[in-house]
Amino acid sequence: MAQTVTPGTSPESSRPSYMYKMVLLGSMSVGKSSLAYRYVKNDFRELLPTVGCSFFTQTLNLDEATVKLEIWDTAGQEKYQSVCHLYYRDAHTALLVYDIANKQTFSRAKIWLEELEKRFLPDEIVIALVGNKTDLGAEREVTTEEGEEFARTKGLLFMETSAKSNYQVNDVFMAVVHELLRREKEKASNPSPYGRSTVDLGVSGARTRCCRT
Numbered sequence: 001m002a003q004t005v006t007p008g009t010s011p012e013s014s015r016p017s018y019m020y021k022m023v024l025l026g027s028m029s030v031g032k033s034s035l036a037y038r039y040v041k042n043d044f045r046e047l048l049p050t051v052g053c054s055f056f057t058q059t060l061n062l063d064e065a066t067v068k069l070e071i072w073d074t075a076g077q078e079k080y081q082s083v084c085h086l087y088y089r090d091a092h093t094a095l096l097v098y099d100i101a102n103k104q105t106f107s108r109a110k111i112w113l114e115e116l117e118k119r120f121l122p123d124e125i126v127i128a129l130v131g132n133k134t135d136l137g138a139e140r141e142v143t144t145e146e147g148e149e150f151a152r153t154k155g156l157l158f159m160e161t162s163a164k165s166n167y168q169v170n171d172v173f174m175a176v177v178h179e180l181l182r183r184e185k186e187k188a189s190n191p192s193p194y195g196r197s198t199v200d201l202g203v204s205g206a207r208t209r210c211c212r213t
């Protein structure tokens with residue numbers, strides 16, 4: 001499942017090493033860059049406009065494995081949407097971010113999910129639905145229950161966060177990593193004919209459409 005698996009490369013340990021590509025998807029200004037920045041730099045900036053795509057890496061030394069996350073932060077602006085499929089090609093995981101104080105961004109997240117569903121089989125990608133900006137509780141337009149229910153029906157991980165007040169940001173990234181590692185173990189003990197190594201995304205006609213906004 002992981003892009004590269006190099007068991008036992010670390011001299012001081014026999015832990016496997018995995019590299020995963022994570023893409024951040026969602027409407028403009030929902031806080032994708034802020035979540036990545038908070039997670040990687042533990043900081044928050046009021047202005048972090050994304051031009052095209054930016055890129056972060058984070059290495060996690062966990063008990064069971066060393067995990068390198070490549071975090072691809074995509075711009076939510078419509079003018080960049082025509083190239084977005086290049087960003088999420090070969091992704092192992094996606095954070096589908098919306099703003100809890102903006103209902104329209106929740107609707108857009110559902111459309112992004114339809115796009116991912118066309119391009120990936122369910123066991124090929126770990127998707128987390130993330131309701132960001134919980135510090136704006138007074139302006140909330142999407143209830144926690146709505147987010148939870150949608151995630152439950154679609155089999156997604158779900159968490160609400162605030163990049164600004166550092167609420168559950170680390171938790172959402174860790175939840176995704178643990179799910180990736182859980183699937184890794186499951187695949188090792190029960191190899192699936194639908195695993196990434198046997199699926200060529202480039203030849204699947206049903207999965208070649210570009211994303212919509």
Ligand SMILES: Nc1nc2c(ncn2[C@@H]2O[C@H](COP(=O)(O)OP(=O)(O)OP(=O)(O)O)[C@@H](O)[C@H]2O)c(=O)[nH]1
Nearest residue numbers: 029030031032033034046050075076133162163164
């Ligand atoms: N109150 C609040 N504001 C936030 C939070 N996260 C991000 N913001 C603000 O929301 C605005 C947009 O944040 P970005 O991180 O640039 O959002 P984005 O989704 O990366 O936006 P694009 O790059 O344009 O797609 C900025 O003014 C941030 O300061 C949050 O958790 N709470």
